[in-house]
Amino acid sequence: xxxxxxxxxxxxxIEKAGLSGISAHTIQGWINADLTAIQNAINGLMQxxxxxxxxxxxxxxxxxxxxxxxxxxxxxTFHKEQPLKPxxxxxxxxxxxxxxxxxxxxxxxxxxxxxxxxxxxxxxxFSVALSGAAEVHKTxxxxxxxxxxxxxxxxxxxxxxxxxxxxxxxxxxxxxAKERSVVRVNESIYLSAIAYDKMIxxxxxxxxxxxxxxxxxxxxxxxxxxxxxxxxxxxLTQQR
Numbered sequence: 001x002x003x004x005x006x007x008x009x010x011x012x013x014i015e016k017a018g019l020s021g022i023s024a025h026t027i028q029g030w031i032n033a034d035l036t037a038i039q040n041a042i043n044g045l046m047q048x049x050x051x052x053x054x055x056x057x058x059x060x061x062x063x064x065x066x067x068x069x070x071x072x073x074x075x076x077t078f079h080k081e082q083p084l085k086p087x088x089x090x091x092x093x094x095x096x097x098x099x100x101x102x103x104x105x106x107x108x109x110x111x112x113x114x115x116x117x118x119x120x121x122x123x124x125x126f127s128v129a130l131s132g133a134a135e136v137h138k139t140x141x142x143x144x145x146x147x148x149x150x151x152x153x154x155x156x157x158x159x160x161x162x163x164x165x166x167x168x169x170x171x172x173x174x175x176x177a178k179e180r181s182v183v184r185v186n187e188s189i190y191l192s193a194i195a196y197d198k199m200i201x202x203x204x205x206x207x208x209x210x211x212x213x214x215x216x217x218x219x220x221x222x223x224x225x226x227x228x229x230x231x232x233x234x235x236l237t238q239q240r
Contacts, residue, residue, distance in 0.1 A: 006033055007041040014051050014060045019067055019099050019107070021057035054106045067107050070097060071114055075123045084128055084171035086178065087120030128175055137162060138172050142181055145192040150199070150224040150232070154188045185231045199232065 004012070009031060014022055028038055042058065045051045051058050071093060078088040094104045108116055115124050140162055145152045153161065159169045173190055176182040183196040191199070202221050206213055213221075219229040 006031075006037060007044055010038070010041050011045055011050055011060065014045075014058050015062050017058075017060070017063075019059075019063050019097065019103075021054070021059040021063070021103060023056045024053075024058060025056070027058070054103060057103060059103075059107070064107065064110055067097070067099075068111050068113070071108075071111060071121070072123065075114065075121060075126070079123060079126050084134070084168075084175065086128060086174070087115075087117055087122035087126075090116065090119050090121050093121055134168075134172060137164060137168070138176065141169070141172060141176065142192060145182055145190060146194060149192070149195045150222040151228055152189065152191060152195070155190070156188065183235075185235045189228065189231050191232075199236075203236070 010027060013027065013030065024039075024042060027042070028035060031038065042051070046053060049061065051060050052064075053059075074093055074096060075088055078085070082088075090108075094101065097104070099107070108114065108121075113124055115122050141158060144158055144161065155166060155169055155173065158164075159166050162169070173182060173184070177184045177190070181193055182190045183193060184190055199222060203213065203218075206217070206221060215226070215229055215233065218233060219226060222229070222232070224232070
């Protein structure tokens with residue numbers, strides 16, 4: 001810091017700022033040097049790829065490397081412990097790294113090994129892999145929902161019938177919903193894809209003959225109860 005060149009001093013200062021980065025204004029107040037010389041040194045560091053700038057924040061390349069390692073390790077552990085989860089909540093990762101939200105999103109865009117899927121993060125080479133037992137349960141869940149048709153067993157009832165805890169049921173249902181083997185109605189009710197498509201077809205056929213559909217008519221159309229008719233209608237209203 002005493003004998004190095006200006007760009008070396010700036011590089012070291014920015015590197016020490018870590019994932020939080022440091023503003024150019026702070027840099028200018030920290031070092032006794034001509035403002036033009038400071039800006040030229042910063043521009044040179046940016047051109048060399050040693051630092052990057054996001055809005056007014058300067059971040060060292062080593063911070064990116066550190067973030068990449070930390071995020072990769074977090075996701076690797078998460079995938080190992082939660083193999084049925086499609087990814088780790090992005091906000092949870094950000095909190096663990098104690099990073100500013102805007103800066104964190106900017107940094108994520110540079111991570112080639114990480115996929116950002118809405119609010120979830122996962123390693124690019126990760127895919128949900130069901131065990132042999134889970135595959136059997138998956139088949140049984142689809143069978144239960146298919147047989148139940150428009151009066152399907154709730155998540156709690158499936159848990160009891162299959163002797164599985166609710167977490168396992170939820171994880172597998174999430175996978176099935178992503179595959180579109182089932183359709184999520186609400187937190188506890190799911191329809192088989194076959195039943196859902198049949199419901200859509202029945203409603204379309206009804207509207208081809210009449211302009212309005214009452215709750216009672218909808219219930220009778222599906223030969224179900226009000227317990228299910230209202231959630232089904234809510235789902236159709238949300239997806240219209």
